[in-house]
Amino acid sequence: MTSRRSLSRRAVILANTATATVTVTAMLAGCGNSDSSSSSRHTGHDTGAMSTAAPSGTASAAQGSHNAQDVSFAQGMIPHHRQAVAMAGLATTRAKSQQVKDLAGKIERAQDPEINILSGWLKQWDVKVPDADTSGMESMPGMDHSGSTMPGMMSGDDMNKLKDLSGDAFDKAFLRMMVSHHRGAIAMAKTERAKGAYAPATTMATSIVTSQSSEITGMDKLLGR
Incomplete structure (x- = not known):
């Protein structure tokens, strides 16, 4: 009985540890995305802005093709x-x-x-x-x-x-x-x-x-x- 209780306690500890690790990893990932987005805005390389600029340039080229x-x-x-x-x-x-x-x-x-x-x-x-x-x-x-x-x-x-x-x-x-x-x-x-x-x-x-x-x-x- 004692050995079974020890095994159960170890399992609970391991599970708690894994959950904590996942939580910390997710938090770090979120911080990383935030920093990347912020950096993108500050440097003027926002991917959204670039994607809207491309069609505009294409349209201008088409209109100026005469x-x-x-x-x-x-x-x-x-x-x-x-x-x-x-x-x-x-x-x-x-x-x-x-x-x-x-x-x-x-x-x-x-x-x-x-x-x-x-x-x-x-x-x-x-x-x-x-x-x-x-x-x-x-x-x-x-x-x-x-x-x-x-x-x-x-x-x-x-x-x-x-x-x-x-x-x-x-x-x-x-x-x-x-x-x-x-x-x-x-x-x-x-x-x-x-x-x-x-x-x-x-x-x-x-x-x-x-x-x-x-x-x-x-x-x-x-x-x-």
Whole structure:
């Protein structure tokens, strides 16, 4: 009996000792975390602060991924496209050739959505979207660009002359003007492709070069060149 009581007492003592050790260890660990957190705040290396700084930097990089050339491309191509769409719109009632009408429809379907995309980029960059210019032709945007530095743009007089034509005369004038217009757009797109920084804009520029070069080939054939 005596030996059993001794063993029981030893077990209780050992258990109490283990509990005390665990308690002290936990307290020391808590103090260590507190000191580490305090040190982190004092040295400016708080992990929470660093984690919030990273996304901010990434967002800034994304917002700054365009340059002045991208802005110039978007601001120039919007009125350029608007005029092409206006020219194409005339073909619906004035063109004689179905091939010309089909080409005009293709131009509208391609360039109308691009105008919206280009405008969206400018808004995203907090840059003014070019206003629709109705001078030179009533209810037709972007018409009077006789003083424009954008290549291939028609003057208000050119557009008014086209508006007064129909049949074969319209087809020939439309094709000649659109070839010149496309060449101007290709020149602008090549500049963007070479100097732009915004990937979606340079991708659009490449698409413009490819598609409009192909359309010029087709229009030259219709003109017998």
